[in-house]
Amino acid sequence: MTQTRQTSTKQDIKEALTQLLLTEKFEDISISKLTRKAGINRGTFYLHYIDKFDMMEQLKQDTFSQLMSIFNDELPIRDNIEATLVYLKENYDFIWAIAKNQSLDFQFSIKEFIKQLLEVIPNAHAWISKIYQIPENYALEVFLASNECIITNWIQTGAKENPKVMTEILLTISHLENMQKESRCD
Structure with a gap:
């Protein structure tokens, strides 16, 4: 169950990043903007990635x-x-x-x-x-x-x-x- 949720969260982050990259430069994308788009909180993001x-x-x-x-x-x-x-x-x-x-x-x-x-x-x-x-x-x-x-x-x-x-x-x-x-x- 935990692995499935982790995979789903990473997929949500990837999809949010993809959508944002279509309209913005990577440098301009903040963690806040990314997590908002992915529907997760910042703490969840930092469980998976350093930055x-x-x-x-x-x-x-x-x-x-x-x-x-x-x-x-x-x-x-x-x-x-x-x-x-x-x-x-x-x-x-x-x-x-x-x-x-x-x-x-x-x-x-x-x-x-x-x-x-x-x-x-x-x-x-x-x-x-x-x-x-x-x-x-x-x-x-x-x-x-x-x-x-x-x-x-x-x-x-x-x-x-x-x-x-x-x-x-x-x-x-x-x-x-x-x-x-x-x-x-x-």
Whole structure:
């Protein structure tokens, strides 16, 4: 019962934050305003979070943990990318609210997420360097930036395209399917 109530309270806070972020900058949102919107008292907020920055960090970590849990290295990369995009689309309001607030560094978080995904693909960094035919550190940056830009643009323009369409776009620019096939042959 306590766990359910705790989950419900955190969800209420997340929903209130999402609504507020659609109209205000994160810096301008006070704990009072947030708790009023969530229908909880300040004491309840502080049972879960140290401050609003801790709350945001935890919410972002929860989101990216859920994204990582979707990823299954036994599945084809296509299925993993599509499942990730489906999650982003299903949670669009929160993702959009974070993305539109520059101080929350959404783009960096997306790049870090992609970087973590690459860690489960053997020799990914060397393979990326081979694709772009430039030194590995630069090739990795090109790879991360191009994928992050496409995902961010998709979110910023309303996530109108179907996740299947976006999966095709990401696979076309990233060559990830070829990378996965080659790494399984090694």
